Amino acid sequence: MAEKVKLYGVEVSPFVCRVKYALNLKGVNYEFIQEDLDNKSPDLLKYNPVLKNVPVLRLLHNGNPISESLVIIEYIDDVWKGVPIMPKDAYEKAQARFWAKFFVDKCHPAIFKAIGSHGEKQDVAEAHEHLQFLENELNVKGSKFFGGDNMGLIDICATFIGYWVGAAEEALGIEVVTKDKFPKVIEWAHNCINCQVVKDDLPSRESLIAYYTRRFGKA
Amino acid sequence: MAEKVKLYGVEVSPFVCRVKYALNLKGVNYEFIQEDLDNKSPDLLKYNPVLKNVPVLRLLHNGNPISESLVIIEYIDDVWKGVPIMPKDAYEKAQARFWAKFFVDKCHPAIFKAIGSHGEKQDVAEAHEHLQFLENELNVKGSKFFGGDNMGLIDICATFIGYWVGAAEEALGIEVVTKDKFPKVIEWAHNCINCQVVKDDLPSRESLIAYYTRRFGKA
CATH class of the missing domain: 1.20.1050.10 (Glutathione S-transferase Yfyf (Class Pi); Chain A, domain 2)
Known part of the structure; x- marks a missing residue:
């Protein structure tokens, strides 16, 4: 899928890195948007109004944001084929x-x-x-x-x-x-x-x- | 699927009832095994050794137990077709x-x-x-x-x-x-x-x- 993908996160977060590794496994190119959790960006608050935290993933064709690392990883596995992350059975x-x-x-x-x-x-x-x-x-x-x-x-x-x-x-x-x-x-x-x-x-x-x-x- | 299904639970638990409703939505017949959480059965401890709680679902063709209500519900949706519980998109x-x-x-x-x-x-x-x-x-x-x-x-x-x-x-x-x-x-x-x-x-x-x-x- 030729798709512009943005990942909002902070470099040291293991939760954010989980999403990075799932994207890497699928060979997906993405733009990393560095957030400051002491001073959250309007984008972060807009795209994750409920939890107000990182990671947030956005696919730009629909702009729809997703949060919660496990939810994001299963989504990545659903959208991009190639190396499977979840078993089939x-x-x-x-x-x-x-x-x-x-x-x-x-x-x-x-x-x-x-x-x-x-x-x-x-x-x-x-x-x-x-x-x-x-x-x-x-x-x-x-x-x-x-x-x-x-x-x-x-x-x-x-x-x-x-x-x-x-x-x-x-x-x-x-x-x-x-x-x-x-x-x-x-x-x-x-x-x-x-x-x-x-x-x-x-x-x-x-x-x-x-x-x-x-x-x-x-x- | 003609399949013998057992659900281990307690009647008043909303977590257990979640699984009942998912099974009902799919029209699955199951046997309900009443547990006593003050005196857990050897079966419950055997089938859910990590969390030691209900609900636990077992399909008898493979005997493999599953626990955690959300995990069980997605499993039910995967195994039994008919009314979908999860969206396709x-x-x-x-x-x-x-x-x-x-x-x-x-x-x-x-x-x-x-x-x-x-x-x-x-x-x-x-x-x-x-x-x-x-x-x-x-x-x-x-x-x-x-x-x-x-x-x-x-x-x-x-x-x-x-x-x-x-x-x-x-x-x-x-x-x-x-x-x-x-x-x-x-x-x-x-x-x-x-x-x-x-x-x-x-x-x-x-x-x-x-x-x-x-x-x-x-x-």
């Missing part, structure tokens, strides 16, 4: 949605909370409880990515563990996702960020360390 | 997912919290803030259901407002979703519960009043 698709939702609603916020509290014991325990489910599931699957040989919905989201979490841990001098406890999760997350479409489009580690230091204070 | 589908997610993640919990706090001012204000977005959107749309003439993903979820909320308000002697503030939301929610596939399959009002009284105390 209905049951596998439901499983992909279930696990992506689990990651996005449970794992990601729990890890972020544990980082934000500088590794407070109870927060880390809660994050570990969720991560253990992923570890077990990855152990059963034994595949490179969560759903097999190709990156899918949850793998795109798991780039957060493979890259952002490490930068935050370095910034704050803590460890939340440890290799001894979660060897499969760590291996998987590294597979996800070593995918070419991800590796070539990561924010700089310095920008992430600066972000987490600014947000949560130094170690 | 990619952008409309993304919008349906966005609004259903907004309802499920923001509106429903905020209303439930306002009920649980017996109408505490700040909780009600937060619920109203979310509901106002639905009110505005419904005003623009002007259709019977959120996406047009037929029940879709968010309409199935909005049965909560049309029936459960009223019972809770009666049980606790409060008003959270008021007709003067949200005339369109109230009209819409009534359209949703007046749909035959919903109307014929609502839990008794007495059981809901008893549930909310037990859970949150009397007025």
Whole structure:
């Protein structure tokens, strides 16, 4: 599809980067519009009046904006053929949605909370409880990515563990996702960020360390 | 599809009823397995080991269980043809997912919290803030259901407002979703519960009043 696409976001956001990686997987060219979340642009407020946050994706032939990263990724998969992000089989698709939702609603916020509290014991325990489910599931699957040989919905989201979490841990001098406890999760997350479409489009580690230091204070 | 289907749930749960209504819309016969959430069955823990809650749907030809109501509803829409629940158009589908997610993640919990706090001012204000977005959107749309003439993903979820909320308000002697503030939301929610596939399959009002009284105390 020869289509002008705009993505509104901030460089360091793992939510925005999820959408970037989905677009990269499909080989879609897009214009990135840098937003300032402390001073949101009229466009952002116009295109995402309900949530008022990034990412927002717009296809310029209809101008219609979409928000919520998982919704955007499924939309991208619907619109652009080529490498599929979602499985074709209905049951596998439901499983992909279930696990992506689990990651996005449970794992990601729990890890972020544990980082934000500088590794407070109870927060880390809660994050570990969720991560253990992923570890077990990855152990059963034994595949490179969560759903097999190709990156899918949850793998795109798991780039957060493979890259952002490490930068935050370095910034704050803590460890939340440890290799001894979660060897499969760590291996998987590294597979996800070593995918070419991800590796070539990561924010700089310095920008992430600066972000987490600014947000949560130094170690 | 001549398929044996089992739904694990509790009668009064609006989350479980969402799945019932999706199955009813498709004309699917299913066996309802009553669960006791204070004493979860080995089957429930086996079929939903991660979240350990209802609803869980199982198709017996493969035995594979699915949980999370929105995931289950999209699965039902994928497997059984007939009346479509999701729009065909990619952008409309993304919008349906966005609004259903907004309802499920923001509106429903905020209303439930306002009920649980017996109408505490700040909780009600937060619920109203979310509901106002639905009110505005419904005003623009002007259709019977959120996406047009037929029940879709968010309409199935909005049965909560049309029936459960009223019972809770009666049980606790409060008003959270008021007709003067949200005339369109109230009209819409009534359209949703007046749909035959919903109307014929609502839990008794007495059981809901008893549930909310037990859970949150009397007025």
